[in-house]
Amino acid sequence: MSDSGDFQLDAFAVDVRALLSTTVASLYSHLITRPTGRAVRMAIESQLEEIPGPAISMVDFSSVAVLDYSCADEVVAKLLLGLRDGGALRSDVFVCFRGLQSFHREPVEAVLERHSLYAVVEADSGGAELMGPVPAPEGALWGAVEEVGQVPGPRLEGWLRERGLEGADLEHLVASRSLFRHPFRGDIYALSELAELLAERPGDPSTPETPPEPNARDQTS
Amino acid sequence: MKVLELPSSLDYRGIEELMARAVSAEPDKLLLDGRRTRFVDPAGMIGLLGVGRFLRNRGAERVRLQMDPAAEVAGYLARMGFYRASEGILEFDTPPERARGRSSDVLLEITSIAENQDVHALVEHLQERAGSILSKTLHYPPSAVVQFSVILSEVCQNILEHAGAPGWVAAQTYQWSRRLGRQVLVIAVGDLGRGFRGSLESEHAGRFGARWSDSTALEAAFIHGLTRFPDQGRGQGIQQIRKQVRRWGGVIAVRSGSARIADTSEWEEFPPLEEGLADFPGAWITILLPEADPEGGK
Known part of the structure; x- marks a missing residue:
């Protein structure tokens, strides 16, 4: 981030299974028990802290066979709590989850409910969904942004009014890091849109000329 | 040696009876007499280990377990790894060999x-x-x-x-x-x-x-x-x-x-x-x- 208005966001992929085997012990192949979850979360946080600028992290569960409630609490809930409440993570880090299979969903939903948290989850079919105890108006607003991908800052007020959506709900979604607001222009982005933009290689002519300028990086330990 | 009789059905209900007897038993040399026990389930097995450990913790010098070696339940305990788990807790005569290939x-x-x-x-x-x-x-x-x-x-x-x-x-x-x-x-x-x-x-x-x-x-x-x-x-x-x-x-x-x-x-x-x-x-x-x-x- 700079005074000139340049803004660069990094994408950062975290393969939870790979972290599990390298960080905790190669013996462990399931995301179970609280100490294991704590170790994996701290490894994710540590990787995110190493990124110098703002970042969006895709936490990938696709190769995790068993996820219990204690581990979901440590990995998913505490990671999101750190973002929402200003814990270990910086204020310019965003997290999405991907690869959640049907048997992961129940523990994740349970811990989100318990802590009143929202999680942006990449859907198998593309796009994203917002998991957690989301009130209907916030869900509608989030879904509307997800549908269009981004809303330019100068048009935001009118865009909300046309749809009967409330600014207070938008603020809550931004505060919960379920939506991204460009720090200078006030544009609102769906996290899935950001992830898609960042997946495009820099310099690719098909990349839309839209800040933030992506700088995609993959790291799977 | 004092005798604590095991119930004939040492299951999740029967174990209650054994726990009650263990609580009121004077720690001493004790025999857990399972010769009439004909059924045991995981709650009974784990409870029996707990009773043995509890008696030892209270100062029982020896806690000996006796099962009917001819009864199926003795072999079943072996297949469930009971005798291995009870090492250092219970004493017993040579346990039945773990039935091979049946685990x-x-x-x-x-x-x-x-x-x-x-x-x-x-x-x-x-x-x-x-x-x-x-x-x-x-x-x-x-x-x-x-x-x-x-x-x-x-x-x-x-x-x-x-x-x-x-x-x-x-x-x-x-x-x-x-x-x-x-x-x-x-x-x-x-x-x-x-x-x-x-x-x-x-x-x-x-x-x-x-x-x-x-x-x-x-x-x-x-x-x-x-x-x-x-x-x-x-x-x-x-x-x-x-x-x-x-x-x-x-x-x-x-x-x-x-x-x-x-x-x-x-x-x-x-x-x-x-x-x-x-x-x-x-x-x-x-x-x-x-x-x-x-x-x-x-």
């Missing part, structure tokens, strides 16, 4: 839970072993193996996080011809730790005042999800276990100190809350999961 019918042998990696090893084992038993014997869907592993993981973490002492877990299926006409999976987890009352006391006893007891501690944890940790994320495990057990039409009972609390069903009517039981240390959890009803109900 495939055992879902989960008696397994000691003392540290985090034991839970990982247990879940690894279940992922390999439980699938066919859950699907072929209990007719649960393939996804049940993950939910089953999660239940076992959470219930064993209960030992590590709250007991402050090692424990045991075991599971096996049985044909309940008379009571239910179906197979039932019996899961038992037990420890001789501080129990629910001891675990919650420092954090929650004050607000209960004179009402604080084993039963109020069990209600606080089992019904309301309280733990001794201030962290809001704690206490979910047992709630989620209850939810899953209900979905499968099962029963869960937790015995701690002198009380037991349970989620019951029409086919196994544990009282929802029992008080005034023999004051036996630790926490003893029994989960009963019935075979899926072939007609679609539970």
Whole structure:
């Protein structure tokens, strides 16, 4: 981030299974028990802290066979709590989850409910969904942004009014890091849109000329 | 040598009788006489280990176990790893040889839970072993193996996080011809730790005042999800276990100190809350999961 208005966001992929085997012990192949979850979360946080600028992290569960409630609490809930409440993570880090299979969903939903948290989850079919105890108006607003991908800052007020959506709900979604607001222009982005933009290689002519300028990086330990 | 007779059916109900006898026994040289025992389930086996350890902790010089070597139950105990698990706790004559090649019918042998990696090893084992038993014997869907592993993981973490002492877990299926006409999976987890009352006391006893007891501690944890940790994320495990057990039409009972609390069903009517039981240390959890009803109900 700079005074000139340049803004660069990094994408950062975290393969939870790979972290599990390298960080905790190669013996462990399931995301179970609280100490294991704590170790994996701290490894994710540590990787995110190493990124110098703002970042969006895709936490990938696709190769995790068993996820219990204690581990979901440590990995998913505490990671999101750190973002929402200003814990270990910086204020310019965003997290999405991907690869959640049907048997992961129940523990994740349970811990989100318990802590009143929202999680942006990449859907198998593309796009994203917002998991957690989301009130209907916030869900509608989030879904509307997800549908269009981004809303330019100068048009935001009118865009909300046309749809009967409330600014207070938008603020809550931004505060919960379920939506991204460009720090200078006030544009609102769906996290899935950001992830898609960042997946495009820099310099690719098909990349839309839209800040933030992506700088995609993959790291799977 | 004083004799404590084992019940003929050393199961999740019969173990109560043995615990009561153990609590009132003078620690001495003791013989646990199982010569008339004809049936044993995981709750009975783990409870028997607990009784042996309890008597030793109270100063019993020797605790000897005698089973009828000709009875099937002795061989069954060997297949479930009972004699191996009871080393250093119980003395016995040469145990029956572990029947070779028959362990495939055992879902989960008696397994000691003392540290985090034991839970990982247990879940690894279940992922390999439980699938066919859950699907072929209990007719649960393939996804049940993950939910089953999660239940076992959470219930064993209960030992590590709250007991402050090692424990045991075991599971096996049985044909309940008379009571239910179906197979039932019996899961038992037990420890001789501080129990629910001891675990919650420092954090929650004050607000209960004179009402604080084993039963109020069990209600606080089992019904309301309280733990001794201030962290809001704690206490979910047992709630989620209850939810899953209900979905499968099962029963869960937790015995701690002198009380037991349970989620019951029409086919196994544990009282929802029992008080005034023999004051036996630790926490003893029994989960009963019935075979899926072939007609679609539970």
